[in-house]
Amino acid sequence: MSQHEAAMHRPSVHESAHLHVTGAARYVADLPGPPGTLWALAVRSPHAHAVIRGIDVAAARAIPGVYAVLCAGDIPGHACWGPIRHDEPLLADGAVHAVGQAVAVVIADSEAVGRAGVAAVGVTYDVLEPILGIPAAIAAGSFLDDAPHVITRGDLDAAFATAAHVIEGEVASPAQDHFYLETQAALVVPEEDGTWRVFSSTQHPTEIQRAVADTLGVGANRVVCEVPRLGGGFGGKESQATPFACMAALGAWVTGRACRMVPHRDEDMIATGKRHPFLSKWRAAVAADGAILGLDARLWADGGWSLDLSGPIVDRAMFHVDNACFLPAVRIEGRACRTNVTSNTAFRGFGGPQGMLVVDDVLRTIAEVTGIPEADVLRRNLYGDAPRDRTPYGQAVDPTRLPRVLDALDARSGRSARVAEVAAFNERSRWVKRGLGLQAVKFGISFTNGLLNQAGATVLLYTDGTAQVNHGGTEMGQGLFTKMRAVAADALGIRPESVRVMATSTEKVPNTVATAASSGSDLNGAAVNDACATIVARLRPLAIELVGEDPVFAGGEVRGARGAMTVAALASAAWARRISLHATGFYATPGIAYDRAAGRGTPFFYYAYGAALVEVEVDGRTGESRLVRVDVVHDVGASLVPTIDRGQIEGAFVQGFGWLTMEDPRFDAAGRLVTHGPSTYKIPASGDVPGAFYVDLLPDADQPGVIGGSKAVGEPPFMLAIGVLGALRDAIRALRPGRSVRLALPATNENVLRAVAG
Amino acid sequence: MPTEITLRLQINGEQVRRIIPANRSLLDFIREDLRLTGSKHGCDVGDCGACTVLVDGAPQLACITLAAECEGAAIRTIEGVTDGGGLHPIQEALHRHVGAQCGYCTPGIVMAMTSLLEADPHPSDSAINEALGSNICRCTGYTKILAAVREVARPGSPS
Numbered sequence: 001m002s003q004h005e006a007a008m009h010r011p012s013v014h015e016s017a018h019l020h021v022t023g024a025a026r027y028v029a030d031l032p033g034p035p036g037t038l039w040a041l042a043v044r045s046p047h048a049h050a051v052i053r054g055i056d057v058a059a060a061r062a063i064p065g066v067y068a069v070l071c072a073g074d075i076p077g078h079a080c081w082g083p084i085r086h087d088e089p090l091l092a093d094g095a096v097h098a099v100g101q102a103v104a105v106v107i108a109d110s111e112a113v114g115r116a117g118v119a120a121v122g123v124t125y126d127v128l129e130p131i132l133g134i135p136a137a138i139a140a141g142s143f144l145d146d147a148p149h150v151i152t153r154g155d156l157d158a159a160f161a162t163a164a165h166v167i168e169g170e171v172a173s174p175a176q177d178h179f180y181l182e183t184q185a186a187l188v189v190p191e192e193d194g195t196w197r198v199f200s201s202t203q204h205p206t207e208i209q210r211a212v213a214d215t216l217g218v219g220a221n222r223v224v225c226e227v228p229r230l231g232g233g234f235g236g237k238e239s240q241a242t243p244f245a246c247m248a249a250l251g252a253w254v255t256g257r258a259c260r261m262v263p264h265r266d267e268d269m270i271a272t273g274k275r276h277p278f279l280s281k282w283r284a285a286v287a288a289d290g291a292i293l294g295l296d297a298r299l300w301a302d303g304g305w306s307l308d309l310s311g312p313i314v315d316r317a318m319f320h321v322d323n324a325c326f327l328p329a330v331r332i333e334g335r336a337c338r339t340n341v342t343s344n345t346a347f348r349g350f351g352g353p354q355g356m357l358v359v360d361d362v363l364r365t366i367a368e369v370t371g372i373p374e375a376d377v378l379r380r381n382l383y384g385d386a387p388r389d390r391t392p393y394g395q396a397v398d399p400t401r402l403p404r405v406l407d408a409l410d411a412r413s414g415r416s417a418r419v420a421e422v423a424a425f426n427e428r429s430r431w432v433k434r435g436l437g438l439q440a441v442k443f444g445i446s447f448t449n450g451l452l453n454q455a456g457a458t459v460l461l462y463t464d465g466t467a468q469v470n471h472g473g474t475e476m477g478q479g480l481f482t483k484m485r486a487v488a489a490d491a492l493g494i495r496p497e498s499v500r501v502m503a504t505s506t507e508k509v510p511n512t513v514a515t516a517a518s519s520g521s522d523l524n525g526a527a528v529n530d531a532c533a534t535i536v537a538r539l540r541p542l543a544i545e546l547v548g549e550d551p552v553f554a555g556g557e558v559r560g561a562r563g564a565m566t567v568a569a570l571a572s573a574a575w576a577r578r579i580s581l582h583a584t585g586f587y588a589t590p591g592i593a594y595d596r597a598a599g600r601g602t603p604f605f606y607y608a609y610g611a612a613l614v615e616v617e618v619d620g621r622t623g624e625s626r627l628v629r630v631d632v633v634h635d636v637g638a639s640l641v642p643t644i645d646r647g648q649i650e651g652a653f654v655q656g657f658g659w660l661t662m663e664d665p666r667f668d669a670a671g672r673l674v675t676h677g678p679s680t681y682k683i684p685a686s687g688d689v690p691g692a693f694y695v696d697l698l699p700d701a702d703q704p705g706v707i708g709g710s711k712a713v714g715e716p717p718f719m720l721a722i723g724v725l726g727a728l729r730d731a732i733r734a735l736r737p738g739r740s741v742r743l744a745l746p747a748t749n750e751n752v753l754r755a756v757a758g
Numbered sequence: 759m760p761t762e763i764t765l766r767l768q769i770n771g772e773q774v775r776r777i778i779p780a781n782r783s784l785l786d787f788i789r790e791d792l793r794l795t796g797s798k799h800g801c802d803v804g805d806c807g808a809c810t811v812l813v814d815g816a817p818q819l820a821c822i823t824l825a826a827e828c829e830g831a832a833i834r835t836i837e838g839v840t841d842g843g844g845l846h847p848i849q850e851a852l853h854r855h856v857g858a859q860c861g862y863c864t865p866g867i868v869m870a871m872t873s874l875l876e877a878d879p880h881p882s883d884s885a886i887n888e889a890l891g892s893n894i895c896r897c898t899g900y901t902k903i904l905a906a907v908r909e910v911a912r913p914g915s916p917s
Binding site (some may be wrong): 025181 | 798806836837839847854858859887891893900901903
């Protein structure tokens, strides 16, 4: 047997790490473009809602270096785009519905000239009253969906009739800007015979390909979209990279020259959608021992002015209202509101975090009315043995996994001793108090639109034993390419250094889905494995002939009963026998289906689990808080690359912590975003992260049916940060014992101070 | 059209002389005119640190620095850190600790930390946090970046 270790399940640096640390990693804006590459800059609406009376482009066109100014009527193909419903005009046609909506696009020979051109375009508006905020949309009956989505189970009336406590509450959660460090970016290069090569910082190359082809009125086979890497995505480049690529494509089409569009940060923040704010109202029936008997919850999301992905985001929020808790009788209703802000979009968790805040608020209230600690209320309400193992929509939950995670967390964090230490600290300290928050997470893995759960791959083995791997996923820092390199290396029996994962391109793998829903490694990993297996199956008879029975491919060698040879020698021999060394692979997740009308089904292939114990310190005089310590146990199955998974867990937690405590997007009364740069919109900095941050991966957690026994990791740990809220409440309670804590979000210093005073 | 000026400065040890618009930012000069694209546009208002370069050894935000201000200065960019081809210890440590995820903020962090460690080879945790406070990362949660810097600052001690 070969002694080579597998590439999977071992720590590894990021496959581009040597490029990242030397500045040699190229992002779209770093690509030089052919000589004479032009710039596209958008004229954007200053009004949240207005009728366009006229657009005067003459002065802009007269500026030397301005090549064209394009309006809606100049688009040669489809004028509207959208990831589900094509309800967003690429350039406003007669009316604007949000500040930052593109009205015209200026094509110029430099960014500076383009800016002058944008300033010279005169647009006349008749300003209309905007609808801003969820309550205003509800009052106006302004929705993006035709009817609410409803999930019900059990006898809610009976639950309320028999309840020891009937409680109710309301949760308003804020927007969040993605703040990917690399802004949106596209470069479109015209090639011969009416074809176009699009370089885009997108999570969804196929959508860019389709949208550019539609905009230019050509077939998809005339457009190639290539993605070198993203400087962060987090959902913000799932659908909303599209208009930037399409506007650059218009510039290339109208001039015959290459054209790029790379907005500055403030334009990016003003023009692109954010995490959906949600307003949720709930009423719960609770037994004397703190068990939830019934929950009636209504959720509204602020979708902004167009549908974008708001429908499935509301769905996922509804699927996660329960989080880790069994809800015997339940009614959950969700709606997406149409308002006059930029169209809100995917963001890590995709509604899941907003849904989980509902049950978090329920558990808090139960603790306050029963006097049982929040952590104990959580344990009391966890999923259990049948019939307590079914979600509101009927999917079975493994009731053993989360208790295992929580037990491991109790041990790793020393939770019971820590509760006593915090109490002792608070006894000694008059104004500065500490608090502990325990958070459990159960997060469904799969696109809830079942048909999206598919992926393809193309693997090329060369006669020197090296391979190129192409798959449909994009690398945006999450380490997907590092994982795919390990999968391919093990499947082909070569070393990871012999595998290159190629830039994502629609000419290598077609008809792909977005790299989203934490699904990148599950879906693409299975497809890559399938392609590699096809190649190995073709090589195996030759290997038996050359090295004997039962050949094992590992570490660049093929070893059989009679001897060994290198994979390179085997590949060369195969070439000489005219055996194909390249193959495609495909994967479709089995067994998932959801009936939206009935509110029943199995939308998820499995659940990812995790838990965190968060300790904070609050200064009751100023409202300032800090993270003292965070302990995490997370279930990533059999981790494909543990170093990558730890990075995802830590980064997700800090991003969730930012959403809940400091990131505070503000709009003025006219619907203008006033926090459009890092000076006014604060994301966590190095000084904000906990001094002690411990992350354990749950051992012995192989997930059947998933590549390498692994589990998805991108989104689930984001929601571990909800534990920060429990910890803040615990500390605030120590400042004002015996009273209910109402902590508005985000829990900024101001809001913490209000909760202390309230 | 803006006034043009003749700019002479040193980039990564090499003398450069170019005629540029007087209002050209140092970042655009480096990225567009010299095609050194390791320094990044992040926020364009001097708050994220992705464009950090060293001007006469001190970290400076190239997006809010006029190229013209750097007449006669010695500029070091990320491309000039690996002189002779070997990684700087901070690059090596970030590499090994998986301190980069998307990598976009990494060049700026390398420059800021290079400057810190050249001024003080053994900075305290609070000095590290102070110096790193000018650089935003959205992916990592900073833990691995801090571990890498601490390891270089205090070799041998647990990070």
